[in-house]
Amino acid sequence: DPLARATAELATGLFSVSQARRKPKIPKGTRDFAPEQMAIREKAFATIHGVFKRHGAVAIDTPVFELKETLTGKYGEESKLIYDLADQGGEICSLRYDLTVPFARYVAMNGVGSIKRYHIARVYRRDNPAMNRGRFREFYQCDLDIAGSYGLMIPDSEILKILTEVLDALDVGRYAVKINHRRLLDAILEIAGVPAAKFRPICSAIDKLDKEPWEAVRAEMVEEKGLAPAVADAIGTFVCLKGEPRALLARLQHEGRFAAHAGGRAALDEMATLFSYLDAFRCLDKFSFDLSLARGLDYYTGVIYEAVFTETDQVGSIAAGGRYDDLVGMFNPSAKQIPAVGVSIGIERIFTIMEQKAKAAGQVRENETEVYVAQIGAGLLEERMRIAAELWAAGVKAEFMYAAEPKLQKQLAAALEGGVPLVVIVGEDELKQGLVKLKDLNARTEEPVPRAEVAQAALKALGRAPK
Amino acid sequence: DPLARATAELATGLFSVSQARRKPKIPKGTRDFAPEQMAIREKAFATIHGVFKRHGAVAIDTPVFELKETLTGKYGEESKLIYDLADQGGEICSLRYDLTVPFARYVAMNGVGSIKRYHIARVYRRDNPAMNRGRFREFYQCDLDIAGSYGLMIPDSEILKILTEVLDALDVGRYAVKINHRRLLDAILEIAGVPAAKFRPICSAIDKLDKEPWEAVRAEMVEEKGLAPAVADAIGTFVCLKGEPRALLARLQHEGRFAAHAGGRAALDEMATLFSYLDAFRCLDKFSFDLSLARGLDYYTGVIYEAVFTETDQVGSIAAGGRYDDLVGMFNPSAKQIPAVGVSIGIERIFTIMEQKAKAAGQVRENETEVYVAQIGAGLLEERMRIAAELWAAGVKAEFMYAAEPKLQKQLAAALEGGVPLVVIVGEDELKQGLVKLKDLNARTEEPVPRAEVAQAALKALGRAPK
Numbered sequence A, B: 001d002p003l004a005r006a007t008a009e010l011a012t013g014l015f016s017v018s019q020a021r022r023k024p025k026i027p028k029g030t031r032d033f034a035p036e037q038m039a040i041r042e043k044a045f046a047t048i049h050g051v052f053k054r055h056g057a058v059a060i061d062t063p064v065f066e067l068k069e070t071l072t073g074k075y076g077e078e079s080k081l082i083y084d085l086a087d088q089g090g091e092i093c094s095l096r097y098d099l100t101v102p103f104a105r106y107v108a109m110n111g112v113g114s115i116k117r118y119h120i121a122r123v124y125r126r127d128n129p130a131m132n133r134g135r136f137r138e139f140y141q142c143d144l145d146i147a148g149s150y151g152l153m154i155p156d157s158e159i160l161k162i163l164t165e166v167l168d169a170l171d172v173g174r175y176a177v178k179i180n181h182r183r184l185l186d187a188i189l190e191i192a193g194v195p196a197a198k199f200r201p202i203c204s205a206i207d208k209l210d211k212e213p214w215e216a217v218r219a220e221m222v223e224e225k226g227l228a229p230a231v232a233d234a235i236g237t238f239v240c241l242k243g244e245p246r247a248l249l250a251r252l253q254h255e256g257r258f259a260a261h262a263g264g265r266a267a268l269d270e271m272a273t274l275f276s277y278l279d280a281f282r283c284l285d286k287f288s289f290d291l292s293l294a295r296g297l298d299y300y301t302g303v304i305y306e307a308v309f310t311e312t313d314q315v316g317s318i319a320a321g322g323r324y325d326d327l328v329g330m331f332n333p334s335a336k337q338i339p340a341v342g343v344s345i346g347i348e349r350i351f352t353i354m355e356q357k358a359k360a361a362g363q364v365r366e367n368e369t370e371v372y373v374a375q376i377g378a379g380l381l382e383e384r385m386r387i388a389a390e391l392w393a394a395g396v397k398a399e400f401m402y403a404a405e406p407k408l409q410k411q412l413a414a415a416l417e418g419g420v421p422l423v424v425i426v427g428e429d430e431l432k433q434g435l436v437k438l439k440d441l442n443a444r445t446e447e448p449v450p451r452a453e454v455a456q457a458a459l460k461a462l463g464r465a466p467k
Helices: A002-021 A036-052 A074-081 A100-109 A154-170 A180-192 A196-210 A214-224 A227-240 A245-251 A262-282 A347-361 A381-393 A406-419 A428-431 A452-462 B002-021 B035-054 B076-081 B101-108 B154-170 B184-194 B197-211 B214-223 B231-241 B245-251 B262-280 B347-361 B380-394 B408-417 B427-430 B452-459
Strands: A065-067 A093-095 A115-124 A138-147 A177-182 A287-290 A303-309 A317-323 A340-346 A371-376 A399-400 A421-428 A435-440 A445-450 B066-067 B093-095 B116-124 B138-147 B176-182 B287-290 B301-310 B317-324 B340-346 B373-376 B396-398 B423-425 B437-440 B445-450
Touching: A002 B396, A036 A138, A036 A154, A036 A347, A036 B396, A065 A100, A093 A303, A093 A428, A100 A115, A138 A154, A138 A347, A154 A177, A154 A262, A154 A303, A154 A317, A154 A340, A177 A262, A180 A196, A180 A227, A180 A262, A196 A214, A196 A227, A196 A381, A227 A406, A245 A262, A245 A287, A262 A287, A262 A303, A262 A340, A262 B380, A287 B301, A287 B340, A340 A347, A347 B231, A371 A381, A371 A406, A381 A399, A381 A452, A381 B154, A381 B262, A406 A421, A421 A428, A428 A435, A428 B214, A445 A452, A445 B002, A452 B452, B035 B116, B035 B138, B035 B154, B035 B347, B066 B101, B101 B138, B101 B340, B116 B184, B138 B154, B138 B347, B154 B176, B154 B262, B154 B301, B154 B317, B154 B340, B176 B184, B184 B197, B197 B214, B197 B231, B214 B231, B231 B347, B245 B262, B245 B287, B262 B287, B262 B301, B317 B347, B373 B380, B373 B408, B380 B396, B408 B423, B423 B427, B423 B452, B427 B437, B437 B452, B445 B452
Parallel strands: A177 A287, A371 A399, A371 A421, B176 B287, B373 B396, B373 B423
Antiparallel strands: A065 A093, A115 A138, A138 A340, A177 A303, A303 A317, A317 A340, A421 A435, A435 A445, B066 B093, B116 B138, B138 B340, B176 B301, B301 B317, B317 B340, B423 B437, B437 B445
């Protein structure tokens, strides 16, 4: 049928034209990083790297996707946000949702007995994105975890020390680290009279206290989750408590209801030990003991924490973590447990703050070029290339204009715009005398240097030792 | 039905037990990186980063997945290897297949007129993995591309200079860079009498010449692709030619068949210009002009190249690239073309070589810890913590054992095993005199230092300036 074929061809043609002409897009909830953003991001990563290495951590890396079964049953209600790969034959895989579960899988699979590792990588969540508030579907996490059987609260306290060092080094403003203990929360719920089956839903209600007032959370407990009003009020007397760690600890230790509860007493003893260690590390002043901190994830078993900004009106945590002693065992064929504790720093909000600061402070250099190799007159492209090659060989960062006969004015403008401090100017007359000009754009000086020593002269002008 | 329910519960129980007991796995064709591998990988990346920055390149980053339509129609037959995400509602996305197409999409989407950018990131191919030969489904590419309207062959030559600097800096052994021109290949096919419709399939046959002898490739052309034997033989007289760039160029320029072919003549003129620039950059000796180089991808329009090892028996390319002047235009709503040229360094084989070298040379340190803080006697955990905190504050990389009362022998063994050069030993008796011991494990010396000056003493022993 020639008519049908012609129609089909026309439709295909129109389709491919509309394809070609459509403005290109990236997936919802993701973003590109432009050069000036990358310059800031690389600086932040270098800072975090530096702190992690100062504490003797080692790096590992895992694939961006895992077998789907690896992620199944680890995230509770949040599992619905996992990105699956299409079934194209072979294994069923999902993009990693965090770095903790792949870490536990790594430890179990490789029979690792103990490790202090960091991992800086992207994770994926099919969440409702809120780009301007720093919530993306693809975002970086900077994780440090310590796995192994160690003295009570010792690795926990170093993790928290590391967290404060990272936030201090990034210099992003005032923050506080809220801290609590999962078993203390369990004790509160038990003492208040919450039935065991309701622990999880009530915990997730408590977790909303950083965004909602107690009245709203109480209403959720009573109306939605069917808690007796007196039980909710009993919870309320505890979870509104927060403050300086040792002061609140002393108050709770003298509180009769905890003294009579073995689990609660044990959790308070662990907190006392932790606070001593944080004091020895000289960072206890950054912490707030906060009985309302609950953390959504299923796998925590001990101390839990969350860092928040205190001087901006930005909502949400910048880092969080806790102890999870049972997660590695879920992957171990022998069910052998490897206790672990870790922290995950969500760097996206920190990038946003650093970007705002950099913009306020003026130009961010996108590259680090030190010398621009320019020519005056004609026929000197290959001479510029030879000089650039000599500079590169000496370890000097150098560029030149990609044109056969560029105007000097244009070359100087390019150097100034890029913030390049030095310009080498090649001209036919000077070359005949074996010279080139070395121009310092900051000092506004210019001096002739021997053509044969151009790299050494540049290094000297940059205040760097010759290679 | 209580029986059915009991059976179902039993089955679920058994299933979850078998889940828990199964040995954990990672997806086929992917791998974890252990700390000693990461130490090597980070060194390689730092080297590549350093070369890219020396040439004034800027960094960008793009999401790990793109809209599926972005990748469609860019990879020819290889498209079947693209990983798709599952359709979970919303947009249809695929994992990136290379970094070039996302770069072209970025340039078009952001209206970039010119950029010299690098991107070091993982790409994904549902290929048949061959792990021991360095072929993975998830692997790193290190790309540098220059987009913009510039003088003929100038950015092309700098890309090739950068490629040689990277391979030299990584010090992975002897290599050669094969170089050819797409339009020269077109001219060869036209001169030989290949019908235009068969250019692509014949090109992909030629591309196999690095793995198969000419006889096999000729048979494919004649028997599978229906080329007349005389036409295949005419191709053969050309594509077996390779050698020192300027010598082969001169031979081809004096070859009557090219002199009479406008496209071929123009391509040879471009190669002549390129070789002059490579000579100015002092790297022409790394190149081999090779008429058999064809490159599989559809989007190349000018010079093409591929780096291969020449001293090992490893097969396959370590880097490849070329000019692609029409790719950005495929994404531009106005169809505006931004010409571009780039190179992609496939780092996996290079990692393998570096790992073998490191193993042969002895221990690779997984971290960089400088001081191990040890105790002799009892009750000194918090004192060790205070000393560690002072070292960290001074920028010294320090660790201590996570135990309340560790034996000195065990602590010294841990320091030795980790290759840590210094040990601070805290003991009750010395502390009373305001002293600790500083032990140098390499020099096998030990000296008392004032407790209050432990960080300064460590810095001095490490040969570092105080902070």
